[in-house]
Amino acid sequence: MKHPFATAAFLLTLTPAIAFAHGCPGLMAEIDTALPEAEVSDEVRGQVETLRAEGEDLHNAGDHDESMAALEQAKELLGI
Secondary structure (H helix, E strand, O other), rough: OOOOOHHHHHHHHHHHHHHHHHHHHHHHHHHHHHHHHHHOHHHHHHHHHHHHHHHHHHHHHHOOOHHHHHHHHHHHHHHO
């Protein structure tokens, strides 16, 4: 451990990227929790379900920016 400060600094720079990359499952869970009780039209429900599925597919493909965008759009339609 020649450079404990450098190692710690490096690990701290990774923390936001790691947190952001794992935000997709949290958003999916929020949508999954809210959707059954949501008072929205069938059309909006279908849009939310499509965006939710798209977000999961993008997340699984490693495209977290696009996944987050789709999931945030779904949340907006649900009003959460």
